[in-house]
Amino acid sequence: MSRNDRLFHPILATLQRELLLGLRNPGAVLNPLFFFVIATSLFPLGGSANPEWLGSIAPGVIWVMALLSVMLSMESLFRNDFEDGSLEVLLLSPQPLYFHVLMKVVGHWLLSGLPIAVLSPLLAYMLALPTVGYYPLIYGLLLGTPTLSLIGAIGTALTVGIGRSGLLLAVIVLPLCIPVLVFGAGLVETALVGLPVRGIASVMGAMLVGAVIGAPLAISAALRISVN
């Protein structure tokens, strides 16, 4: 076993464990997706089934619902590990915590953000989004949901020591997610009016890079505080 294996194998094992836990507990993975679909379909029922109106609100509605369902799924990210003590083991591991938490978030995104992006065309069709908006919606979600997961993970790490912290998590994290929401929904809307979207996509990419670099630092610091 080379030195590299010893460094990276345990970090990849964190990712593997995250995915395995998700697959063994399908409810925790599926519920946010059900929420995403159900809550989105409330809008025609609560508003109007007029396709023109639906099409005009579709980018915003789908993005807000994606944001909320990512936040709902976030609460479980560190909760179980905190309760059974494996979070403490993670904090004591010889590998940098930075990569462990990054892998946990990646694992979480693969089971929450990615399925949301994959499901989004279905909802876009139900909300009568014009077809030019589909492609920007999907890749906007692919670029934006990992950022949401990373920001959400900061909030989760800060509140993991508090029981039943769902609402508190929303209060502290939702304002921080506003830029992603604004650019994500704006990307689709810009595409709908036929303007170039490359600049907006670059900004979202930049936010993702910034979050990948910065967020694990904040998450690690927050976990060390919460676990004590």
Place this chain on the structure above:
Amino acid sequence: MSLPNFQFQSFHDFLSMGGDALFVWLSYGLFAVFVVWNLWIPAANRRQFLRMQKAKGIGQETVTKVTKENHIERA
């Protein structure tokens, strides 16, 4: 620049603020609430703290420590 003059013909004019009395006076009123509240809250918290300490007998353990140390100093 000469000294500023009072800009209103009468006190009643002053109160009516050119027809925008509600907006102007409500703004200044809210600001007054802010000032009074933020002066009152720390004072109330302070009083509550002092009352609690008094109820505890002003931390018996340290009081004895203080007097002991005073004795040592005097000696």
Place this chain on the structure above:
Amino acid sequence: MMQWLYKLGSPKHFYQMTSATLKPLSWITGVLMMVGVVWGLGFAPPDYQMGDNYRIIYLHVPTAMGAMGAFVMLALMAAMYMIWQIKMADLISKAIAPVGAWLCTLCLLTGSLWGRPTWGTYWIWDARLTSTLILLFLYLGIIALRSAYHSEKIAAKASAVLALVGVVNVFVIYYSVQWWNTLHQGASKLSASNDGVNPPEIWIPAFFCGFGVIGLYLLFIILRTRVEILRHERHSQWVQEMLLEEADL
């Protein structure tokens, strides 16, 4: 200077030094506010366009600057606490959060009270209004997080991390809201409506109010911090001795 800063870092010295400054600070602040408010309300000439309702800006502009400045100061204190573990920095940031939230609320309220007679609406999704609203949400989040923890130490560190994350994010939020506003050109774009140069009769009282609000801000922070110091240091000898003296009186 360094000596002085070092002394401010100790709760005991902070308490004693502020005891001496409270009275002069209150007087200066009171005089500044009184002069500013009386001058602004009664003696500044009415604006040729807006008439008398512009007198609200004597409170609106200082609270707006205070709300933003308080957030930066909150983040500075959080950084000092996280980097150098200065206890005082946390006690001060605990005091800043509610005062900043108050300033933010006042800024929004006076803004909408000014907007109604001037633009015909209490609220509009303008970039500046929206970012101020989000700033208020950030303050509320920090206050909520701190109050959720029973352990003071964890609460202090957690809210410091959130304040730092918040201040990094606040610039991104500001930029994104600006961009969002150009994307959705609203019904009417608000202009600052003071494009022309205002005569000194109008802006001199604003100076008094501006420095007065800074004075109020410092005063409220100091008052709140002093209570926090007493609570935090209640087992220490100097607090106990002080309590004894007060009990004698």
